[in-house]
Amino acid sequence: MGPGTYLDFEKPVVELEAKIRDIREFARGESVELSRELHLLERKLERLRQDTFSNLSRWQRVQLARHPMRPCSQDYIDKMTTGFVPLHGDRAYGDDRALIGGPAMLGDRPIMILGQQKGRTTKEKLANNFGMCHPEGYRKAMRLMILASKFGRPVVILIDTPGAFPGIQAEERGQAEAIARNLREMSILPVPIIVSVVGEGASGGALGIGIGDRLLMLENAWYSVISPEGCAAILWPGEAAANAPRAAEALRVTAEDMSEFGLVDRIVPEPLGGAHRDPNTAASLLHATILECLVELSPQPVDDLLARRRDKYRRVGVFAEDETF
């Protein structure tokens, strides 16, 4: 990792790692006996990693989910699948590069895989609008899902978005309608749908491609009705940035929180310190979990699949009865 690509709380770990690397280099060149020192430093590093990463606050997880080095949807597609054929366009208005998708093979299974792609380089980020979809992104996703269902292929979805794009053209082209329609159509799409939140899951922008038979969340992903900053801007106007960590706590945005509410089926573990520290392992863990879900879901008759999907969403909510009203 280069300078500037780590978070504040990662800094001690990254610095110690760099120090160990330097000493090892030095020892190699100078034929100096440093193995004892190295051994001590490595033990220290291991402790530091555990201390830093094993009790992350909600806000730290939000930061990890946004880490500049965190794998994007495209990385997962490349590492998990073969024969990916990206398809474009919503057949109505245009092609939204914030949403990528197409057929691929997961092991020996043909699937439709799609997701929001934030982009890695500045150029790609701008072209992809930082993973914030316009309505044509949601409609493109729906088109690909309908294509999958026509040929009986399961759908695998990767969510990673700071939100549906809030802009003039997005409103003109019906952002609300595009999301609403997806919610309705995905709830009755007659093929298995496996949804994974791999990074950020912000509000309706995430949910708009988020209805399925299984909801997986990576360990450090977040999912919320509103971003911590958006929530803080409402509750503490003028000092939103300073209060975003507080909002993340109040909103309870982590995979563990989601699991407590019974909304997440599986939390997919990440390598210690986050997916960016070992993207290959992160991808293989996700790959294994998705495959397990596919094995569970694929043999189910469509009627059973849809009935279970229905029950899963019909149940959501916490309320009580009060006779005095």
Place this chain on the structure above:
Amino acid sequence: MEWFRKAKAGLSGESKRDIPDGLWTKCGGCGEIIYALELERLFWVCPTCDYHFRIRHSDYIRLLLDEGVIEEYDRGLVAQDPLKFRDKKKYPERIADSQKKTGLADAIVCGVGKIGGRGVSFGVMEFAFIGGSMGSVVGEKVARAIERAMTRQIPLVIVSCSGGARMQEGILSLFQMAKTSLLLAELAEAKIPFISVLTNPTTAGVMASYASLGDVIIAEPKAQLGFAGPRVIKDTIHQELPEGFQSSEFFLEHGFLDRIVRRKDLKSTIISLLSFLCGPKAGVVEKSGHTLPNTVLESAETL
């Protein structure tokens, strides 16, 4: 029981309470000072500029349902505090304040009534209750209203007025969008009609779920409609928003609204639409084989 009582004639706009004695009211559109009784006669619509004052859920019940009568269901569903959400105020305190202010347990009233003699499953949102926001209770009541329409084979009419999903219930609020949309998929498969009526404002999580999924979508004039809030959009794109952005007129122009309907014409428009959607006379067997009974209240026991 209070909610079976016939409502008094006339509408009472919220803004009336701003004026002592309720005699004169300033128009929120053109600033004209209008005699309150005149406004009431005009359904709280400004005679000069056509500004539609925001009215209460009870006003829409009087305006749209025959005799102003609703047989209310699920009145006692109340919110919990699953997140233990705290900001300046505890969420349960916010709920209690809104309950005191509105007399409602949460931000929607649902039940059955008649429109033009035809039974409907009816829901109307109350903006005065935490901005008409949708948490678990609103989501559940909408879900049950949809199920009621299916069980009784009667059309669904929902008057929306909401700033979106309720922040204080976090992800559970967001998932109410999924729950309500899923049930509307079933309603559509059952070929039961749904008329979505949008009032000022209908935005965000409500606009991006059931409010956008009507077979026919109509809105009052100049309502604020959209997905993202104007402040968020401005902060994101760093430019001024065009005049009339995210209004009913904007929605109509861009093809996301069937009609703009003035308040005084809402009921007659719904009646006309229902005649098409359900057939001209209740109880007539249509081609699809569905029977749409007129006598809603008689079939109440079926639930």
